[in-house]
Amino acid sequence: MISFSEFTLANGLRCIVHEDFSTPMAVLNVMYDVGSRDESPDHTGFAHLFEHLMFSGSVNIPSYDEPLQRVGGENNAFTSSDVTNYYLSLPATNIETGFWLESDRMLNLAFSENGLDVQRKVVVEEFKQSYLNQPYGDVWLKMKPLAYQQHPYQWNTIGKEIAHIENAVMDDVRSFFQKHYAPQNAILVVAGAVSTADAQALAEKWFGPIPGGPAYQRQLPQEPAQTAPRQARTSAPVPLSALYKAYHMPARADQRYYAVDVLSDVLGRGKSSRLHQRLVKEQALFNNISASVTGSLDPGLLVISGKLNAGVDLAAADAAVEAVVAELLAADVDAQELEKVKNQAESSLVFGEIDLLNRALNLAYSKLQGDANLVNEEGSRIRAVSVADVRAAAELVLRPENCSTLYYEAQAA
Numbered sequence: 185m186i187s188f189s190e191f192t193l194a195n196g197l198r199c200i201v202h203e204d205f206s207t208p209m210a211v212l213n214v215m216y217d218v219g220s221r222d223e224s225p226d227h228t229g230f231a232h233l234f235e236h237l238m239f240s241g242s243v244n245i246p247s248y249d250e251p252l253q254r255v256g257g258e259n260n261a262f263t264s265s266d267v268t269n270y271y272l273s274l275p276a277t278n279i280e281t282g283f284w285l286e287s288d289r290m291l292n293l294a295f296s297e298n299g300l301d302v303q304r305k306v307v308v309e310e311f312k313q314s315y316l317n318q319p320y321g322d323v324w325l326k327m328k329p330l331a332y333q334q335h336p337y338q339w340n341t342i343g344k345e346i347a348h349i350e351n352a353v354m355d356d357v358r359s360f361f362q363k364h365y366a367p368q369n370a371i372l373v374v375a376g377a378v379s380t381a382d383a384q385a386l387a388e389k390w391f392g393p394i395p396g397g398p399a400y401q402r403q404l405p406q407e408p409a410q411t412a413p414r415q416a417r418t419s420a421p422v423p424l425s426a427l428y429k430a431y432h433m434p435a436r437a438d439q440r441y442y443a444v445d446v447l448s449d450v451l452g453r454g455k456s457s458r459l460h461q462r463l464v465k466e467q468a469l470f471n472n473i474s475a476s477v478t479g480s481l482d483p484g485l486l487v488i489s490g491k492l493n494a495g496v497d498l499a500a501a502d503a504a505v506e507a508v509v510a511e512l513l514a515a516d517v518d519a520q521e522l523e524k525v526k527n528q529a530e531s532s533l534v535f536g537e538i539d540l541l542n543r544a545l546n547l548a549y550s551k552l553q554g555d556a557n558l559v560n561e562e563g564s565r566i567r568a569v570s571v572a573d574v575r576a577a578a579e580l581v582l583r584p585e586n587c588s589t590l591y592y593e594a595q596a597a
Contacts, residue, residue, distance in 0.1 A: 186543050186559055189380045190551075193387060195396030196368025200547050200556055201383040202375040204540060210276035210376030211541050214286050215548040217371075218364035219266040220343075221336040221404060221482065229343020230360050232263040233307050233352060238270065240299035243292035248285060255281045263341050266481045267552065271541060276377035280386055286372075287390035290365060295358060307349050311342050319422045323489075323592065330416050331430045331485055331588040335407040368396045371551050375544040407432070407483060413584050419593040424471055426592040427501050429488040431581045436481050437553055442565045443573035444477060444581055448486050449525040450517055450574065451475040451508070456524070459488065462508050469496050469504050481553070486581055498591045512578045516571050529566050 188202045220231050238261065239248050252259055257274030272282050315321040324340050332338035343349055372391065374383040410432055433444045452459040452475025463470045473490030492501050536542045543559075550558035 186537060186547065188547055188556060190556060191384055191387075193367065193392050193396075195392065195394055196366075196399065197387070197391050197394075197396075198371045198551060199384070199387050199391075200371070200373045200551060201378070201380045202373065202543055202547060203378065203380060204375060204543075205377045207540060208276055208377055209273055209540060210279045210282070210374065210378050211271060211273045211544045212279065212282040212286060213269065213271040213373040213375070213541070213544040213548050214290075215371045215373075215545075215552060216268045216270075216365060217369050217400070217552060218268055219264050220339060220341040221265050222364065222400075222402065223336065223339075225336070225339075225344075227348055227352070227356060228339045228345075229307065229311075229341075229349045230352065230356070231268050232341050232343070233303060233349055234357075234360060234365075235261050235263045235268055235270075236303040236306055237299065237357065238289055238293065240296070240303060241294045242289040243294050244288050245285060246294070248289065251281060252285060257282065265337055265341060267549070269545065269548070271545065273376075273541060279374070279376075279378050279382075280390075283386045283390040287394065290367070290370070290391070291394045293361060293365070295354060295361075297354060300352070300354060300357060304349055304352060307342075308346055311346050311349065315340070315342055319420070320426060320592065322418075322420070323426075323428060323590070326416060326418055327428055327430060327588070327590050330414055330590060331410075331432070332407055334405045335482065336404060337407070337480065337482065337484075364400060366397055367391060367394050368399050371548045373544040373548045373551075375540050375547070404482070410586050410588070414588040415591070416589075417591045417593065419595050421595045422592070423594065424491040424494065425496070425498055425501075425594045426489065426491050427498060427505065428590040428592065429502075429505065430485040430588045431487075431583075431586050433477060433484055433486045433581050435483045436479055438483075440573075440577060440580065441477075442562075443569050443577040444486060445479075446522070446525055446529065446566065446569045447512070447574050447577045447581070448475045448477050449529060450521065451512070452488060453525060453528060458508050458511070459490070459505070463490070463501075463504055467504060468493060469501050473505075498593060502589060502591070506584075509582050512574075513582055517574045519571055522569070522571055522574060526566055526569065530563050533563055533566075 223230050255278035259272035261270040329338045434440045459473045470490040475488045477486050478484035546559045550556045
C-alpha cells in the first residue's frame with residue numbers, strides 16, 4: 185500500500201506527496217501529459233526531441249546537470265506514446281534544488297538555435313544507431329503502421345522518419361512547448377524523506393508563480409475495428425528470423441484490461457507459459473518467444489514475438505503459434521494455471537514498489553488516468569480476474585481478423 189496526499193496549485197499543477205522517512209533520499213518526478221500520440225503526422229518525433237531539449241538548459245540555469253550533481257543528485261527522462269516523464273533523485277535535505285531546477289525549465293526553457301541543432305543531431309544519431317542499424321531495431325517502425333491505420337500510435341516515439349527531426353525549426357519547437365509544457369498539463373510527485381507540509385510549501389514557492397492556462401483538449405482520430413488479418417514481410421541481416429503478431433485490445437482504463445493482461449501472461453510470460461512450453465521446449469521451433477501488452481492509455485496491443493531456430497520456416501512457426509492461440513479459444517484456462525500467472529503479476533507489483541522512484545512514477549501515471557489510488561488497486565484488480573474473464577478476453581482479442589503479423593526474415597550470409 186502506497187500512502188500519499190494530494191493538492192492542486194492555483195495554476196492547475198496536480199501535486200502528490202508520498203512520505204517515506206525510512207530513506208534519506210527523495211525523488212521528484214514531473215510527468216507531462218504529452219507523448220508521440222499528440223504529434224502532427226508530418227512533425228513526428230517532437231515529444232522525444234523535446235525530452236532532449238529540456239536538458240539543454242533554461243534561461244536562468246545554463247547547465248541542468250551541474251547544480252544537481254553538486255548536491256549528490258542524478259536524473260533522467262523517458263518519452264512514450266502517451267507521456268513524457270522527467271525524474272531526479274537526491275538527498276532529501278537538498279530537495280529544494282530539484283524544485284528550483286524543474287520549475288525553472290517549465291517556466292523559462294532556453295530556446296537557442298545552437299541547442300536545437302545539437303539535440304537534433306543527437307536524436308538523429310539515436311534514430312540511426314538504435315532503430316536503423318540495430319538488429320531488429322526497425323521492427324516497430326514497420327509493425328505500428330501495420331497495426332494502426334488511423335490512430336497516432338502508428339508511429340514510434342522516435343518518429344516516422346529522420347527527416348521530421350532534421351527539418352524541425354525553432355517556431356515548431358516554441359509552439360510545442362507552449363502547448364504542452366505548462367502546469368495544468370503536468371503532475372508533480374515528491375516521494376521520500378520530505379513532509380507533506382514542506383513539499384507543499386516548496387511547490388507553492390517554486391511552481392506556484394508559473395502561469396497556468398487552458399487545459400490541452402485531445403482530439404485524436406480513433407482506430408476503427410480491424411476486420412481482416414494483415415501481414416507484412418521484411419528481411420535484414422539478423423541472426424535469426426523472427427515472428428511478430430499484434431492483436432488490438434482495450435485501453436488501459438477499460439475494465440477488461442486486466443483480463444487481457446493476464447491472458448498475455450498465460451500465453452507468454454516466462455518459461456512456464458504456454459508458448460514457451462509448446463514452441464521452445466517441446467517442438468523446438470523457437471529460440472525464444474513471449475507475449476505482453478503495450479499498456480497504452482488509448483486502445484493498445486497484445487503482442488506475441490519470438491526468434492525462430494535456424495532452418496524453421498516462418499509460415500510453419502506462425503501456424504504453430506496460431507495452434508496455441510486456438511487452444512485458448514477452445515477451452516477455459518485451468519484454475520491452477522490462472523492462479524500461477526496472477527501470483528506472478530502480483531509479485532511483480534510488490535517488488536516494483538520497493539524502489540522509491542517506481543512508487544513516484546506509478547503514482548503519477550495513476551493520477552494521469554484520473555485517480556492516484558489506482559496504484560493501490562492494481563493487485564485487487566488482478567486477483568479479481570476469473571477463468572470466465574480470461575475466456576472472454578481471448579474471444580475478444582485473439583481473433584484472426586484482429587491480428588497483424590510481421591514476418592521478419594534473416595537474410596542469408
